[in-house]
Amino acid sequence: xxxxxxxxxxxxxxxxxxxxxxxxxxxxxxxxxxxxxxxxxxxxxxxxxxxxxxxxxxxxxxxxxxxxxxxxxxxxxxxxxxxxxxxxxxxxxxxxxxxxxxxxxxxxxxxxxxxxxxxxxxxxxxxxxxxxxxxxxxxxxxxxxxxxxxxxxxxxxxxxxxxxxxxxxxxxxxxxxxxxxxxxxxxxxxxxxxxxxxxxxxxxxxxxxxxxxxxxxxxxxxxxxxxx
Numbered sequence: 001x002x003x004x005x006x007x008x009x010x011x012x013x014x015x016x017x018x019x020x021x022x023x024x025x026x027x028x029x030x031x032x033x034x035x036x037x038x039x040x041x042x043x044x045x046x047x048x049x050x051x052x053x054x055x056x057x058x059x060x061x062x063x064x065x066x067x068x069x070x071x072x073x074x075x076x077x078x079x080x081x082x083x084x085x086x087x088x089x090x091x092x093x094x095x096x097x098x099x100x101x102x103x104x105x106x107x108x109x110x111x112x113x114x115x116x117x118x119x120x121x122x123x124x125x126x127x128x129x130x131x132x133x134x135x136x137x138x139x140x141x142x143x144x145x146x147x148x149x150x151x152x153x154x155x156x157x158x159x160x161x162x163x164x165x166x167x168x169x170x171x172x173x174x175x176x177x178x179x180x181x182x183x184x185x186x187x188x189x190x191x192x193x194x195x196x197x198x199x200x201x202x203x204x205x206x207x208x209x210x211x212x213x214x215x216x217x218x219x220x221x222x223x224x225x226x227x228x
Contacts, residue, residue, distance in 0.1 A: 008111025118216035122182030
């Protein structure tokens with residue numbers, strides 16, 4: 001059988017690519033990329049000429065069986081996303097689960113994941129935390145926030161710039177205006193920035209300053225005090 005490799009790629013700075021990641025991407029028979037145009041720039045930078053095909057949320061169900069057949073027949077396949085570690089709020093989980101069920105070897109390389117540096121530099125407790133990724137867009141969103149309002153561990157969320165204000169408003173509503181929040185944007189990139197303060201303070205900042213870039217929100221856990 002072949003091996004399925006989950007290969008992290010830089011979340012911004014190209015130098016965050018590991019030597020081993022480059023080696024694996026050169027050695028496998030096929031690379032599955034979330035966006036071949038985005039990944040094409042990365043592969044070109046590192047002179048990686050391995051064949052590549054699209055593998056994203058809109059086609060991964062359709063190609064799953066065929067990819068498993070290829071792995072069973074001896075093909076080594078690597079999965080990469082646009083940035084960070086595959087399957088962490090990105091495609092990769094379905095194929096990984098199917099490969100495990102088929103007793104195919106799965107190997108995940110260590111590497112870039114946006115929430116780790118955001119958590120560590122937030123200054124909030126990181127001995128126990130819960131990763132929530134992207135909140136539901138509509139159905140179940142308020143129910144999820146209500147459930148998390150008494151979560152005692154530090155919470156981590158991903159958010160896009162056009163939804164950031166709405167999310168911060170809901171954090172203030174469900175978690176309290178004084179709940180401490182750290183917001184990191186454009187990690188490892190030229191305009192990297194981390195803002196720390198109460199939910200109300202962070203909301204006020206981005207209400208005056210148009211949100212740009214990709215965001216990681218780290219929220220303090222519930223301490224047992226109302227309107228924390």
